[in-house]
Structure formats: C-alpha cells, structure tokens
Amino acid sequence: MLTRRRLLLASLAAPLVSPALAQTQGPVVARDLAGREVRLPRPARRIVLTQGRHLPVLSLLHPDPLSLVAGWASDLRQASAQEYAQLRALNPAVDQIPIIGRGPSDTVSFESIIALQPDLVLLSRYTTAAAGGLAARLDAAGIPSAVIDFFADPLVDSEPSIAILGALIGRTEQAAAFNAHYRGKLEAVAARMRGVAPKHSVLLHAHAGGTACCFSSGAGIFTGMIEAAGGRSIAAGVLPGPMGQLGLEFVLATDPHSYVATGGPFGGARGGITMGSGATMREARESLARVIQSQGLSGLTAVRQGRAHALWHGFNDTPAHYLAIEKLAQWLHPDRMQGIDPEASLAELNDRFLSIKMQGTYWVDLA
Missing domain, CATH: 3.40.50.1980 (Nitrogenase molybdenum iron protein domain)
Incomplete structure (x- = not known):
C-alpha cells in the first residue's frame, strides 16, 4: 500500500480531487469580483494561482489544497520563506509545482499558464490590473478564470471571495461555514467597539x-x-x-x-x-x-x-x-x-x- 507521502507525491504529479473530497461533481457557476460569470463543467481540479499566497485560502476549504494546484506564482516561495519551509516539511513535492512567474505582477507568464492546461486560473484585483489584460487573454484561449481578493479591501471582498472559491472547487458548505464564522468574529469586535x-x-x-x-x-x-x-x-x-x-x-x-x-x-x-x-x-x-x-x-x-x-x-x-x-x-x-x-x-x-x-x-x- 502506498504511504501517505507517496500518495501526496502522486497527487502533485497529476492533481486530481477524489470524489470523496469534492462536495459537488456536476457543473458549477459563480460570479467573480469583477462581475464576470464563471462556469465550469465540474469543480476545478487543476488550478493555477497567479498569487501563491492564495494557497492558505484554499487550505480553509479543502483537506488537501496542494492536490489542486497545477501551477503557481513564486511569491509565497520567495517572500514567505518560513511558510514555504512549512509546506516543504509537510510535502517535499511542493518544489515540483511549476512556476508561472513571480506574481502578483506583469511577470506572470501567459504562455506558461496555457501549457499547464488548467481548468481554472485564480486572479486577484492586483493581478488583473498589472498583468495586461490577462483575464481577457485567458477567456480568448478558452481557459476559465476568476477574480478573488483579500488585499485591496479585505473587509469588503473576503466573504464574497470565499463564496466564489467555494463554489468553483465544489466546497460551498465549507465556504458558507467559514463565512459565518468570519462574520461572527467581526461582529463580536464591532459590538465592543461601537461608540468607542x-x-x-x-x-x-x-x-x-x-x-x-x-x-x-x-x-x-x-x-x-x-x-x-x-x-x-x-x-x-x-x-x-x-x-x-x-x-x-x-x-x-x-x-x-x-x-x-x-x-x-x-x-x-x-x-x-x-x-x-x-x-x-x-x-x-x-x-x-x-x-x-x-x-x-x-x-x-x-x-x-x-x-x-x-x-x-x-x-x-x-x-x-x-x-x-x-x-x-x-x-x-x-x-x-x-x-x-x-x-x-x-x-x-x-x-x-x-x-x-x-x-x-x-x-x-x-x-
């Protein structure tokens, strides 16, 4: 029987989600932060992250987020060495994930994304602004993409972004549970700060x-x-x-x-x-x-x-x-x-x- 480590290595070589891990197996749809309707024939199983730092967000919703990543930008690897070292300790095969550029910037390579044949590319508000119409180019190539964001205006964008991501990876219940938790935490602080x-x-x-x-x-x-x-x-x-x-x-x-x-x-x-x-x-x-x-x-x-x-x-x-x-x-x-x-x-x-x-x-x- 394969060990857990070998299973993880295999999952990175061909990132597929087990049916037991996906909440939805049929078509999924979401409207992203840019107002674009994103339709997939099934939950995304090969995702390209134009910001590597979105991996921890996937970790909120999925039990094995690395298994979903077909390629990513190197920002997490380069700018968050401690977090990346933790990932490598959990799964050394993380080093094998293809790099598509530095991100989030205009150094993200459109050609590298195309070569990976993803079923979803995750963008951010910054990526769409910096990468020279990347969303439009992906649309023209027939590759679905979705804009989510936790940086520019996090108190406004976080809940809808989690809902978008949950829908597109077939984890709507997990997304709803986290959003309820998140909302409750913010409301508890807001109640105490009222009139401060x-x-x-x-x-x-x-x-x-x-x-x-x-x-x-x-x-x-x-x-x-x-x-x-x-x-x-x-x-x-x-x-x-x-x-x-x-x-x-x-x-x-x-x-x-x-x-x-x-x-x-x-x-x-x-x-x-x-x-x-x-x-x-x-x-x-x-x-x-x-x-x-x-x-x-x-x-x-x-x-x-x-x-x-x-x-x-x-x-x-x-x-x-x-x-x-x-x-x-x-x-x-x-x-x-x-x-x-x-x-x-x-x-x-x-x-x-x-x-x-x-x-x-x-x-x-x-x-």
Whole structure:
C-alpha cells in the first residue's frame, strides 16, 4: 500500500480531487469580483494561482489544497520563506509545482499558464490590473478564470471571495461555514467597539526594519483593520495609495498612541522582525526591540509606555485577518475586549478550518 507521502507525491504529479473530497461533481457557476460569470463543467481540479499566497485560502476549504494546484506564482516561495519551509516539511513535492512567474505582477507568464492546461486560473484585483489584460487573454484561449481578493479591501471582498472559491472547487458548505464564522468574529469586535472614544492613533509600520522608516498603509489593507479595531492610522489621508512612505520626522511629531510593526517577509536575518510560521515569541520580541532601536523610534510615547507591538505581515492578504483585528482591538481598547481571546481564536481556526495549520508567532508585545 502506498504511504501517505507517496500518495501526496502522486497527487502533485497529476492533481486530481477524489470524489470523496469534492462536495459537488456536476457543473458549477459563480460570479467573480469583477462581475464576470464563471462556469465550469465540474469543480476545478487543476488550478493555477497567479498569487501563491492564495494557497492558505484554499487550505480553509479543502483537506488537501496542494492536490489542486497545477501551477503557481513564486511569491509565497520567495517572500514567505518560513511558510514555504512549512509546506516543504509537510510535502517535499511542493518544489515540483511549476512556476508561472513571480506574481502578483506583469511577470506572470501567459504562455506558461496555457501549457499547464488548467481548468481554472485564480486572479486577484492586483493581478488583473498589472498583468495586461490577462483575464481577457485567458477567456480568448478558452481557459476559465476568476477574480478573488483579500488585499485591496479585505473587509469588503473576503466573504464574497470565499463564496466564489467555494463554489468553483465544489466546497460551498465549507465556504458558507467559514463565512459565518468570519462574520461572527467581526461582529463580536464591532459590538465592543461601537461608540468607542477616543479612536486611538496608530502607526502601522509595515515591513519594519526591512525598509527605511516608515513604510505604512494608506487606504484599505491594514488601515481598515485598525479602524475596525477602534483606532485610526496616522497614514490615512496622508498616503494617497494603499501603501507608501511616511517620514521619520512626521512619525515623531505625530507621536501616535500605539506603534504596531509588521514582520515576516523581511525577518530578523534581513533586518526586520521574525514572525509567522515557526517563529518563537522570543525571536519576535527581540527582533522588534532591535528594529525600534535601529530606526530611531525609541522616543515614541507608545514605546516608552508599553504600547509597542508587532503583527505578522501575512495578515494583509488572508481572510484570517480577523485575528489581527481582534489583537489590535485588544491592544487599543483592552477594557472592551473581555471575552475575546485571539489565541483561542487562532486555535479554533486551526481546529475547524485550516488543513495547513498556522503554527508560529503571529503577534507580540515589546514589553
């Protein structure tokens, strides 16, 4: 009898879903975020990911998400080394998945996608904007594609994206269950933040230490999460786009109530904060302290008064961002967050939904 590892290797060589794993076997249909109707003769079994980081989203809905991946962009492999190392430990055959480009960018190769003969290509809002009409080219080639997104406006797009994905891979019940869970988590925080005053100011220091101070979130992404947690980003209304650079002088003059760095992609070895899969609390805290010192932020009131923290940067492109909202709300308004425990929420997410578990450090306090 084949071992589980050999079965996984075989599944990557010819990614097919066992009938027992698919909830639906007949035709499926969904309307994607771009308003396009996507019809498949059966649930997708050979999927190309134009963003490799969408694999964990598949993990929310499917017991063996790697078996669905016919090809992917290399962004997860290149920018999230710790998460990729976890995947390799689970299944070394992950290295055999064909690469279609760096993604999400115009380096995604249309010819490489065609050669893989997928039955579905997953796009994001960024991919469709950057890749020069990729959706239209795929349509002309007769290859179905669907736009989902968890980055540009995650609090708006996450639920419909999960529903779209669930429909197209034949996992509608799992998608509905996760969306109900997700909605309940956000509503619980919203109820506690209703009427909150003041809305504490926050410096969201993205990729802290890996770039010059201080890269931050303007519109959407982390800014929306901060607002949902009863705070306000000092970059909102200052940065014209979703991400951009704040000057150190501006940060020091504004002196925000709370400082929240993000870490992971530019971990400790590259000058940033070690967070995410496999990271320990000690590594995260020590690297956060180094970044604050090296970037001239020790004088912030938030640092001196114990309101300096860090989050895993990967929360910026996953529906698991509700965990970050819970933690932000706990940091900003601890008096209102009785009964909500982000650690327990993470354990519940792993137990109920994720087939590829989140195991590591995803938030940390300096003090």
